[in-house]
Each structure stands twice: as structure tokens, then as C-alpha cells.
Amino acid sequence: DSGVTQTPKHLITATGQRVTLRCSPRSGDLSVYWYQQSLDQGLQFLIQYYNGEERAKGNILERFSAQQFPDLHSELNLSSLELGDSALYFCASSGGLAGSSAYNEQFFGPGTRLTVL
Amino acid sequence: GEDVEQSLFLSVREGDSSVINCTYTDSSSTYLYWYKQEPGAGLQLLTYIFSNMDMKQDQRLTVLLNKKDKHLSLRIADTQTGDSAIYFCAENYGKGGGNKLTFGTGTQLKVEL
Numbered sequence: 001d002s003g004v005t006q007t008p009k010h011l012i013t014a015t016g017q018r019v020t021l022r023c024s025p026r027s028g029d030l031s032v033y034w035y036q037q038s039l040d041q042g043l044q045f046l047i048q049y050y051n052g053e054e055r056a057k058g059n060i061l062e063r064f065s066a067q068q069f070p071d072l073h074s075e076l077n078l079s080s081l082e083l084g085d086s087a088l089y090f091c092a093s094s095g096g097l098a099g100s101s102a103y104n105e106q107f108f109g110p111g112t113r114l115t116v117l
Numbered sequence: 118g119e120d121v122e123q124s125l126f127l128s129v130r131e132g133d134s135s136v137i138n139c140t141y142t143d144s145s146s147t148y149l150y151w152y153k154q155e156p157g158a159g160l161q162l163l164t165y166i167f168s169n170m171d172m173k174q175d176q177r178l179t180v181l182l183n184k185k186d187k188h189l190s191l192r193i194a195d196t197q198t199g200d201s202a203i204y205f206c207a208e209n210y211g212k213g214g215g216n217k218l219t220f221g222t223g224t225q226l227k228v229e230l
Binding site: 002031033043058090105107 | 148152160165219222223
């Protein structure tokens with residue numbers, strides 16, 4: 001158990017809908033990351049938050065957005081869902097200040113499996 | 118840009134050593150990682166190596182880094198059936214203070230009796 005929790009574990013929804021995925025980082029970790037794992041794209045970085053602020057952005061679609069709250073948990077919002085958004089969405093967290101070795105150790109949650117029908 | 122490549126499959130017999138290889142393109146990577154993913158599970162951080170090191174050993178795991186060839190390998194000694202999983206290498210891309218990981222395609226390791 002990495003200490004990172006994600007809810008829900010599974011989500012089934014229809015095209016055009018909007019969903020919110022939730023992540024609680026390990027206790028005290030300031031950074032939260034979101035990744036998408038799909039068969040055709042593999043594991044792709046979406047976005048990173050550090051202590052409430054966006055720190056790095058990857059191949060995140062405009063239909064997707066994220067935020068990190070003062071208690072450090074994070075939510076990933078996916079809207080106008082398409083069939084191709086079906087994937088496993090992972091959250092990861094790391095501790096320490098930027099540049100420290102702890103900052104560079106990302107621990108992953110169990111993921112949320114999203115199925116868009 | 119960043120690109121990480123791995124072979125897709127590796128099959129070994131129980132008790133043998135496994136060597137999983139990875140090549141990467143971004144010479145500015147600070148850290149290189151190995152993660153393990155078992156069926157239906159998340160990613161488990163196995164080990165990582167700082168880019169100024171050539172080798173790191175951690176129990177049955179040995180990581181070798183050849184910076185000149187941008188080649189990373191993971192050796193698992195005395196491979197067990199419980200080692201069957203998908204192994205991902207990843208490089209850290211830290212421009213602008215971010216901490217993005219770029220993953221390879223994953224190598225599926227099958228351990229046979």
C-alpha cells in the first residue's frame with residue numbers, strides 16, 4: 001500500500017457526461033500528479049500540482065481540468081467524455097521540497113478505471 | 118523531446134536472472150526509475166538511480182546506467198514467479214521545476230517454472 005488513495009475505483013458513464021476523480025496523497029506530500037494509462041497511448045503524464053499550484057502540464061486535453069485543495073487532496077475533472085477517454089487514471093504523490101530527493105520519488109495510487117459507453 | 122523505449126516481452130525460468138532493458142532520449146534527465154505493475158494494480162516504485170551514478174544495487178535488483186548510450190537496465194537475480202508483472206522504466210523531466218515522468222511502453226516479464 002503506497003498510502004495514496006483514489007476514489008472511485010471504477011466509474012462507468014456515457015459519452016458527453018462529466019466525472020470527477022478524487023485523490024488523497026500520502027500524508028504530508030505536497031505534490032500530486034495525474035497520469036492516464038490506456039492501451040493505445042500507454043502511461044502519459046497529465047498534470048502536476050505542488051502545494052496548491054500547477055507546476056507542470058503534460059498532454060492534458062482542454063476538456064480535462066484539475067485542482068489541488070488546501071488540504072492537499074486533488075480532483076481531476078473530465079468533461080464532454082468521449083469513448084477514447086476510457087482508461088485507467090492514476091494519481092501519484094511525492095514529498096519534500098522541489099529539488100530534494102523525496103520530491104523525485106513518486107508513489108502511485110491504485111487508480112480509477114473509467115469506462116465511457 | 119522525451120522518448121523511452123522498452124522491449125515488450127521477456128520470458129525467464131524461475132531461479133534465473135532477468136534483464137530488462139530501456140533506452141531514453143533526454144540527456145537532461147535527473148533520475149531514472151523502474152516501476153512494477155501487477156495485474157489490476159497500481160504502479161510500485163522498485164528503485165531509481167540518479168543520473169550521475171553508473172550502478173545501484175538493492176537486494177535482488179541491480180540497476181545499470183550507461184549515460185553515453187542512454188541505456189538503462191534492471192537485473193533481477195533469482196527471479197521468482199511473484200516477479201511476473203509489467204516493468205516500466207521512466208525518466209524524470211524536470212524543466213521549470215516540474216517533476217514529470219515519461220514512461221516506456223512496459224516490458225511484460227513472465228516467469229516460468
